[in-house]
């Protein structure tokens with residue numbers, strides 16, 4: 001195992017705290033009051049639900065509005081079989097039910113590692129943890145990475161592999177629709193998107209004895225173009241256009257699509273990379289399987305030239321995935337957002 005940071009010798013994962021049956025959350029998970037989840041105001045709106053079996057102009061318009069205003073929507077009839085989803089969730093559940101020692105074999109805080117098990121430690125340099133454990137692995141092209149994925153449970157690779165491939169197909173379709181909604185060609189950057197990277201994060205949020213004091217994952221935006229998120233119950237929240245937290249309701253069979261930093265940059269700021277977080281709950285474990293799509297590790301990308309003109313000057317610098325990883329490996333994400341370092345003409 002690699003050297004661990006101060007305090008990590010007494011490392012306990014959220015899952016193992018849950019197994020121990022703790023009745024209060026340890027101090028290191030307690031957030032300052034201003035950052036705790038607050039009871040929701042009545043919500044006037046939630047991200048739209050787009051039926052992908054009904055591809056139409058009005059769908060594309062709905063996507064455009066959602067991407068401009070909140071950077072998030074849900075999709076139904078997305079073409080991924082329920083059996084594929086169920087199997088992916090089954091192996092996720094089995095993985096997090098394994099003895100902690102088994103999970104720890106993959107533990108690493110090095111964000112450059114293609115496969116790693118972790119807790120909030122690496123994302124919270126200020127030592128405020130969050131109530132989540134995860135396994136993260138590079139996933140595309142699958143043949144390059146699958147041999148590094150967890151081998152326990154024994155069907156993890158096969159079941160997760162089916163899900164990963166299905167989401168990769170879906171993301172191609174979603175990218176085409178998003179490009180169309182921006183007025184770009186549907187096949188814009190087709191090669192880069194097919195040859196891009198996919199990282200899968202399987203998140204486990206155990207039931208929490210004091211859900212009002214902590215979070216499952218701290219506010220952040222994803223670095224990639226889009227994220228496709230499967231949740232087993234509600235918990236995901238996004239910042240709406242008035243800067244209020246808006247829950248993303250759990251919809252049976254739906255997948256959540258979130259725009260990441262690369263999409264905000266590519267759209268030259270027309271579309272929003274959505275800031276989101278996950279809350280935890282007192283009674284039941286929650287899983288999310290999060291597929292993060294981006295351009296290849298060293299492929300620089302910037303605003304689409306078609307979206308830059310005199311009225312809309314180029315507003316972001318070019319960047320690549322590796323620069324983002326370098327940024328988060330030496331910065332506390334709570335202290336700054338990578339996207340902000342890319343903005344040109346800052347006010």
Ligand SMILES: O=C(O)CCC(=O)C(=O)O
Nearest residue numbers: 201203217236278288290
């Ligand atoms: O579990 C969730 O709802 C959010 C997870 C997330 O934002 C992430 O893994 O990047």
Ligand SMILES: [Fe+2]
Nearest residue numbers: 220221222276
């Ligand atoms: Fe995220």
